[in-house]
Amino acid sequence: MNIADLRDRILKQERRALARAITLVESAREDHRAQATELLEGLSGAGRQSLRIGLSGTPGVGKSTFIESFGMMLTAQGLKVAVLAVDPSSARSGGSILGDKTRMERLSRDRNAFIRPSPSQTHLGGVARRTREAVALCEAAGFDVILIETVGVGQSETVVAEMSDLFLLLLAPAGGDELQGVKRGIMEMADIILVNKADGALKATAMRTCADYAGALRLLRKRPQDPKGFPKAMTVSALEEDGLSAAWDEMTELMEWRKTEGHWRARRAAQAQFWFHEEVRQGLLARLNQISARTRMQELDAQVAAGAMTPSQAALSMLENLE
Amino acid sequence: MNIADLRDRILKQERRALARAITLVESAREDHRAQATELLEGLSGAGRQSLRIGLSGTPGVGKSTFIESFGMMLTAQGLKVAVLAVDPSSARSGGSILGDKTRMERLSRDRNAFIRPSPSQTHLGGVARRTREAVALCEAAGFDVILIETVGVGQSETVVAEMSDLFLLLLAPAGGDELQGVKRGIMEMADIILVNKADGALKATAMRTCADYAGALRLLRKRPQDPKGFPKAMTVSALEEDGLSAAWDEMTELMEWRKTEGHWRARRAAQAQFWFHEEVRQGLLARLNQISARTRMQELDAQVAAGAMTPSQAALSMLENLE
Numbered sequence: 001m002n003i004a005d006l007r008d009r010i011l012k013q014e015r016r017a018l019a020r021a022i023t024l025v026e027s028a029r030e031d032h033r034a035q036a037t038e039l040l041e042g043l044s045g046a047g048r049q050s051l052r053i054g055l056s057g058t059p060g061v062g063k064s065t066f067i068e069s070f071g072m073m074l075t076a077q078g079l080k081v082a083v084l085a086v087d088p089s090s091a092r093s094g095g096s097i098l099g100d101k102t103r104m105e106r107l108s109r110d111r112n113a114f115i116r117p118s119p120s121q122t123h124l125g126g127v128a129r130r131t132r133e134a135v136a137l138c139e140a141a142g143f144d145v146i147l148i149e150t151v152g153v154g155q156s157e158t159v160v161a162e163m164s165d166l167f168l169l170l171l172a173p174a175g176g177d178e179l180q181g182v183k184r185g186i187m188e189m190a191d192i193i194l195v196n197k198a199d200g201a202l203k204a205t206a207m208r209t210c211a212d213y214a215g216a217l218r219l220l221r222k223r224p225q226d227p228k229g230f231p232k233a234m235t236v237s238a239l240e241e242d243g244l245s246a247a248w249d250e251m252t253e254l255m256e257w258r259k260t261e262g263h264w265r266a267r268r269a270a271q272a273q274f275w276f277h278e279e280v281r282q283g284l285l286a287r288l289n290q291i292s293a294r295t296r297m298q299e300l301d302a303q304v305a306a307g308a309m310t311p312s313q314a315a316l317s318m319l320e321n322l323e
Numbered sequence: 324m325n326i327a328d329l330r331d332r333i334l335k336q337e338r339r340a341l342a343r344a345i346t347l348v349e350s351a352r353e354d355h356r357a358q359a360t361e362l363l364e365g366l367s368g369a370g371r372q373s374l375r376i377g378l379s380g381t382p383g384v385g386k387s388t389f390i391e392s393f394g395m396m397l398t399a400q401g402l403k404v405a406v407l408a409v410d411p412s413s414a415r416s417g418g419s420i421l422g423d424k425t426r427m428e429r430l431s432r433d434r435n436a437f438i439r440p441s442p443s444q445t446h447l448g449g450v451a452r453r454t455r456e457a458v459a460l461c462e463a464a465g466f467d468v469i470l471i472e473t474v475g476v477g478q479s480e481t482v483v484a485e486m487s488d489l490f491l492l493l494l495a496p497a498g499g500d501e502l503q504g505v506k507r508g509i510m511e512m513a514d515i516i517l518v519n520k521a522d523g524a525l526k527a528t529a530m531r532t533c534a535d536y537a538g539a540l541r542l543l544r545k546r547p548q549d550p551k552g553f554p555k556a557m558t559v560s561a562l563e564e565d566g567l568s569a570a571w572d573e574m575t576e577l578m579e580w581r582k583t584e585g586h587w588r589a590r591r592a593a594q595a596q597f598w599f600h601e602e603v604r605q606g607l608l609a610r611l612n613q614i615s616a617r618t619r620m621q622e623l624d625a626q627v628a629a630g631a632m633t634p635s636q637a638a639l640s641m642l643e644n645l646e
Contacts, residue, residue, distance in 0.1 A: 285607060
């Protein structure tokens, strides 16, 4: 593969080149990895500074409909929108989420939109790196807004929040006054909670749910990166395309404020450090998967199982031999 | 410290020597660590094969009362009982659980019992190793039964289950027919669920709760290490010392069966391997805490934050320099 050519075509905003480049960064093959690194270095600093929006919502809250309606609204304003997914559970089916494009049919046909399903990786660490690299590629290809969505399995919300400028939590209207079992940690990540399906028979319920979450958000500790009134809860109807423009106004206002106050830059720097540390940790642990290490580990495993060595003795011996 | 002398006194079942040895294994000081290793190697294979019982229960289920009543019943049979705790949250108070001995006042005065609060470690990995070493010391000191208790914060239940021969889950009677939010993963670890407080006004509720859990346990996948009827749910009253003997009978029957069928040995071997792997991982990551590594990490941190290097480039550079 001609990496210089691929680079130029990405900078010319060719979608097929972008898709091909993402396939390249998703590959686990060693030669592909080297090419991917070369490509990313060649593109670094190019393109525009996108707005990275993290979006979490469990199945059933209308996430696909929201992304489609919200994305169409943005492209109608002339913005280029990319949609990426972080979904460790998709690894189970051995590949990308089936129908990721069919569930956002209109948006996938939009020339200013680009939809990419989650890479198939059993390992969230691998998905995280590849998604961050896909974000960099989309930025180089001139996308203005990058939506990174997750269904919120395990640690995936943290992963998405650590690569986003702002984090949206999409929820469904809930009967009664109980909050929908949203974990406190997830609430604390959210910049804006969107209660979807504020339409038809559910409208009143959605408004009550929204008020409940607004109350819950007020109880959270104040964060320095929030202007007055944030984090906030709002109602939207993805189906009727209602409230989306108001939500977008809030997002742009929030980002303006954060950029002016220096929080945006500080957050990106902190995120870069987070991923640096994470890659070092993963890289260290990967040494255990080298063939020589695995062989030694198996030998020691047998000793430990037989009681000939204690776990600590075996660990010491293993660590001494790991370069 | 004279390690050979300490070793001999532990083998003579001197409690003060045992307490001192546990303090030694809990120390993070490098010279203490070397002494601890020497001591543990000197004791390996000595003493008796204890029954290691893991016990989890959230605050309020009557765990202390249960341990006291259950422990007193065992010591009355001539058995020597040690109680250890794995409680990562105790790190918050900077030390051991206040009143660990006062909350089990009778048992702590029993000559055949030994109670040791959780070591103060912010890091569950550290608590895990020290607790495993304390278990080994208690075995060398001739204890027949070792109760390892946890309040079940974070991963502590997994840690305890991975060092126990059998795992008890202590629960309180619950109103209504809803199960008490016990996570499926915890249910799957349990060999016996004990519904406590089956006395007075709560007796009927406890029996209903027990039946609910028995039903839930029947829905779990069958495990090869379970004889017919296990895992099972039973009611006990720690306060009235009722049902404890029946529970003990079930435990001994279960252990007999597992020993005969080879499951006991297989489980201990698998646990040793688990801890071997865990120590290798922790040992590898500890290399990042060496002074030279920390200095290099800080330099790269600054580069990453300034955008002069990508997280991946910095990670690569860091990993190349880590021996």
